[in-house]
Every structure is written in structure tokens, then in C-alpha cells.
Amino acid sequence: MHQDKYFKGQTGDTPFHRCQVSDFERVPCGDTGIDGADCEAINCCFDQAQCFYAKEVTVQCLRDGQFVVVVASETTVPRLSLDSVSLLEGGDVAPCRPVGTTPAFVIFQFPEEGGYVVYENELSSSYEVASGPLGSITRDSVHE
Numbered sequence: 001m002h003q004d005k006y007f008k009g010q011t012g013d014t015p016f017h018r019c020q021v022s023d024f025e026r027v028p029c030g031d032t033g034i035d036g037a038d039c040e041a042i043n044c045c046f047d048q049a050q051c052f053y054a055k056e057v058t059v060q061c062l063r064d065g066q067f068v069v070v071v072a073s074e075t076t077v078p079r080l081s082l083d084s085v086s087l088l089e090g091g092d093v094a095p096c097r098p099v100g101t102t103p104a105f106v107i108f109q110f111p112e113e114g115g116y117v118v119y120e121n122e123l124s125s126s127y128e129v130a131s132g133p134l135g136s137i138t139r140d141s142v143h144e
Helices: 036-041
Strands: 004-009 012-017 045-047 050-052 057-061 066-072 086-088 105-111 122-124 130-132 135-137
Touching: 036 045, 036 050
Parallel strands: none
Antiparallel strands: 004 012, 045 050, 057 066, 066 105, 086 122, 130 135
16 A cells, blocks of 8 residues: 655645654554554554554554544645544534543544434634734645
8 A cells, every 4th residue: 555645835845754753652542452454444653563553643543432533743735733633423513522632643532322323523723823013924735
């Protein structure tokens, strides 16, 4: 499986290696003992004996009715501020709180409710704009 993606930047096309995640930043993906083929089938990365989430947004529906959403800070350029990422289940429902965070990832998990499967969720982040004497500037990314 080819694990590269490309994004258009000021310097032209630059390869984005979704599976180049530092050992200390990796978040395990899948069941213990999962093999490489099964790991890639659930849209994760496999390196020798470890299955882990890629540097992107991954959404999984588990057999037990749980949904898992994992967001990497390197999903956008510049990096997302993970403190600003929220997941809304739709309508007037309060945001879902993360079940885990690392410097590189934020993880959400929620069940199907009342026998109903939620097919649409809204994931968003905010950005900060600094105003100075010469104008406004932002170095944050927005993601929706």
C-alpha cells in the first residue's frame, strides 16, 4: 500500500508521509496482535509489529457500536492547535469531549445512541488572529 499523500505548498508539490510518526508520538490502533494487512485495512499504519494511527483524521466504527475519531495535529499546514479541536454530534448537542490527547493527536470516542447510528458529525477547530500595527496575522490552521 502506498502511504504518501501530496499537498500543494508555496514550494510546489511536497510529499506527505502519513505514516512517518515518531515512536514516542504513536497512538496504538486496532487490537493487540493485529497484522500489517488488517492494520492497513482499518486505515492505520504498520511498522514491523506495531499498528498506529496516521498523521491525518481517521474515523472508525467498531464492532461494539463505538465510533473512534483520531485527529493528528499535522492534518493541516500549519499544524492544528489540538486544544481548539471539537467534535459535535450534530444539532444542538454539546460537543463530545476527547477521551485522550497527546502533543500530536486528539482522540474522541462515542457510542451509537438508542439503537441509532449517527452518520454525520462535525469536526472543527478554531484559529487565533493577532492584530498588530501593520495588520492582522494568523499562524494557525482551520479544519472543518
